[in-house]
Amino acid sequence: MGAGRLYVAVAVGGFRRYATYRAATAAGVFTNTVFGLILVSTYRALWDERPHLGGWDQSQVVTYVWLGQAFLSTLAIGGGGVEGELMERIRTGDVAIDLYRPADLQLWWLAADLGRGFFQFLGRGLVPFVFGALCFPVYLPADAGTWLAFLVAVLLAMLVGFGIRYLLALSAFWLLDGTGVTQISWLAGYFCSGMLLPLNVFPGALGEVVRALPWSALLQAPAEILLDDADPFGTYLFQGAWAVLLLGAGRLLQSAATRRVVVQGG
Amino acid sequence: MGEGGRLREGVRTYLMIAGMWVRSTMAYRASFAMTTFGNFAATFFDFVAIMLMFSRVDMLAGWTLPEVAFLYGLSGTAFGLADLVIGSMERLGRRVRDGTLDTLLVRPAPVLAQVAADQFALRRLGRVTQGALVLGWAVSRLDVDWTLPKLLLMPVAVLSGCGIFCAVFVTGAAFQFLAQDAAEVQNAFTYGGTTLLQYPPSVFAKELVRGVTFVLPLAFVNWLPASWILGRPYPLDLPDWLAFTPPLVAVGCCALAGLAWRAGLRSYRSTGS
Numbered sequence: 001m002g003a004g005r006l007y008v009a010v011a012v013g014g015f016r017r018y019a020t021y022r023a024a025t026a027a028g029v030f031t032n033t034v035f036g037l038i039l040v041s042t043y044r045a046l047w048d049e050r051p052h053l054g055g056w057d058q059s060q061v062v063t064y065v066w067l068g069q070a071f072l073s074t075l076a077i078g079g080g081g082v083e084g085e086l087m088e089r090i091r092t093g094d095v096a097i098d099l100y101r102p103a104d105l106q107l108w109w110l111a112a113d114l115g116r117g118f119f120q121f122l123g124r125g126l127v128p129f130v131f132g133a134l135c136f137p138v139y140l141p142a143d144a145g146t147w148l149a150f151l152v153a154v155l156l157a158m159l160v161g162f163g164i165r166y167l168l169a170l171s172a173f174w175l176l177d178g179t180g181v182t183q184i185s186w187l188a189g190y191f192c193s194g195m196l197l198p199l200n201v202f203p204g205a206l207g208e209v210v211r212a213l214p215w216s217a218l219l220q221a222p223a224e225i226l227l228d229d230a231d232p233f234g235t236y237l238f239q240g241a242w243a244v245l246l247l248g249a250g251r252l253l254q255s256a257a258t259r260r261v262v263v264q265g266g
Numbered sequence: 267m268g269e270g271g272r273l274r275e276g277v278r279t280y281l282m283i284a285g286m287w288v289r290s291t292m293a294y295r296a297s298f299a300m301t302t303f304g305n306f307a308a309t310f311f312d313f314v315a316i317m318l319m320f321s322r323v324d325m326l327a328g329w330t331l332p333e334v335a336f337l338y339g340l341s342g343t344a345f346g347l348a349d350l351v352i353g354s355m356e357r358l359g360r361r362v363r364d365g366t367l368d369t370l371l372v373r374p375a376p377v378l379a380q381v382a383a384d385q386f387a388l389r390r391l392g393r394v395t396q397g398a399l400v401l402g403w404a405v406s407r408l409d410v411d412w413t414l415p416k417l418l419l420m421p422v423a424v425l426s427g428c429g430i431f432c433a434v435f436v437t438g439a440a441f442q443f444l445a446q447d448a449a450e451v452q453n454a455f456t457y458g459g460t461t462l463l464q465y466p467p468s469v470f471a472k473e474l475v476r477g478v479t480f481v482l483p484l485a486f487v488n489w490l491p492a493s494w495i496l497g498r499p500y501p502l503d504l505p506d507w508l509a510f511t512p513p514l515v516a517v518g519c520c521a522l523a524g525l526a527w528r529a530g531l532r533s534y535r536s537t538g539s
Contacts, residue, residue: 027449049323
C-alpha cells in the first residue's frame with residue numbers, strides 16, 4: 001500500500017469513528033446552537049451601541065458568531081481533538097506501539113485529526129451555521145470564489161490547529177500528566193482565537209498581539225475571508241507560515257522525544 | 267424511615283464521600299493549588315471579555331459595567347456553588363453507559379447523595395471565588411442606595427440561585443438515564459444558563475426572556491432580584507414582589523427535579539452484559 005493511501009485510510013477511520021456517535025453529535029449541535037443564540041444577542045447589543053465596531057456591521061458579526069460555533073469542535077479550539085488520546089498513549093507507554101508502526105507518528109495523528117475535523121465540520125458545524133443563516137440577517141458572500149478561498153483557509157486552519165495541539169501532546173513525554181497543559185491551551189484557545197470576542201474588537205496593543213499569535217489563524221483568519229474583510233493571499237501566507245513553523249517544531253520535538261525519552265511501562 | 271430521616275441520611279452520606287475525596291485531593295497539594303487557580307483563571311477570562319467589550323462602549327443595552335458585573339457576580343457565585351456541591355452529576359451518563367452505576371445501587375445509602383458527592387472537586391472553589399470577587403467589586407462601584415432589604419436580598423438570591431442551578435443539574439442527570447451519549451445537551455442549560463445570566467435581560471429577545479422567566483425559571487437567579495436592587499425596568503411587565511420569590515422558586519424547582527430523578531432512576535436497566 002502506498003504511503004498516501006495509508007494516511008487516507010487513517011483519516012477515513014478518524015471520520016467514521018466520530019460519525020458513529022450520532023446522539024452525541026446531535027447533542028453537540030443543540031448546545032452550539034444555544035450558545036450561538038446567546039452570543040448573537042450580546043454582540044448585536046454591542047453593535048447597537050457602536051455601529052461599525054472593528055469595521056464590521058451587524059450582519060457580519062452575526063455570521064462570525066455562527067462560524068465560531070461551527071469551528072469550535074471542527075478545529076478543537078478548546079481541545080477535544082486527537083491530542084487527548086495521544087497524551088494518554090504517551091502516559092501509559094502505548095505510544096511505543098505507534099512508534100514501531102511503519103508510519104510517521106506526526107503524519108499518522110495529523111491524518112486522524114483531519115478525519116475528525118472533516119466530520120465535525122459537516123456533522124456539528126454545518127447545522128448551527130445554516131440555522132443561524134436562516135434565522136438571522138447574516139452576511140454571506142455572493143461570489144463563489146470567496147467561498148472557495150474560505151474553504152482553503154479552513155484547511156490551513158486545521159493544519160495550524162493540529163500543529164498547536166501536537167506540540168501540547170508531545171509535552172507529555174516530559175510532563176507525563178497533561179492536565180495543566182490542556183487547561184492552559186483551553187484558555188489560550190478560547191481567548192486568543194476570538195471565541196470570546198472577535199479579535200478586531202480587542203483594544204490597541206492587545207489587539208495587535210493576539211492577532212499575531214497562531215490562534216488567530218483558526219477562527220479570525222477564515223472568518224475575515226468569508227466576510228470580505230481580508231486579502232486571501234496575505235491570510236494564507238500568515239496561516240501557512242504558522243503551520244510550517246508549528247509542524248516543523250513538532251517534528252523537532254518528536255525526534256528529541258523519541259531519542260532521549262525512555263518510554264513508560266517497561 | 268420518614269422523609270426527614272432519609273434527608274439526614276443523604277446529607278450524612280454526601281458529607282462522608284465528599285470528605286473522602288477532599289482528603290484524597292489533599293494528598294497532592296501542589297496539584298490542588300494549580301487546578302484551583304486554573305479553575306479561577308478559566309472563568310476570569312469570561313469576565314475579561316466583558317471588560318474588553320466595555321473598553322469600546324459605555325453601556326450595553328442600557329446597563330453600565332458595574333451593573334453587568336453585579337449580574338455576573340450573582341450568577342457566577344450561585345452557579346459556582348451549585349457546581350461545587352453537585353457538579354459531578356454531569357458525569358452520570360458515563361456511569362449509565364458502562365454500568366458502574368450498579369455499584370452505587372447496591373450500597374445502603376441514597377443514590378442521589380452518592381452520585382452528587384462522587385469525585386467531589388474542591389478545586390471548583392476557584393469559580394466561586396472568582397464570582398464572589400466580581401460581585402464584591404461590583405457592589406463597591408455601584409451607585410445604589412443600600413437599604414436593609416436590598417442588602418439581605420443579595421445572599422438570599424445567591425443561595426436560591428444555587429438551589430435553582432442544583433435543580434438544573436439533577437434534572438440534567440435524570441435526563442442522562444434516557445439520553446446516555448447526548449449528555450452534552452445538559453451543558454446548554456448549565457453553562458449556557460450562567461452565560462446567559464451574565465448579560466442584562468434587555469439584551470435578549472422578549473420570547474427568550476419569557477422562556478427563562480416562566481418555563482425554565484433561571485431569571486430568578488439574578489435578573490429579577492438585580493433589576494429590583496438596581497432599579498432597572500425588567501423587559502416584562504411584572505410586579506415588584508417577584509424579586510423576593512427566588513427561595514420559593516428554588517424549592518419548587520428542587521421538588522420537581524427530585525421527581526424527575528426518581529423517574530429517571532426507576533427507568534435504569536443497567537447495561538445487561
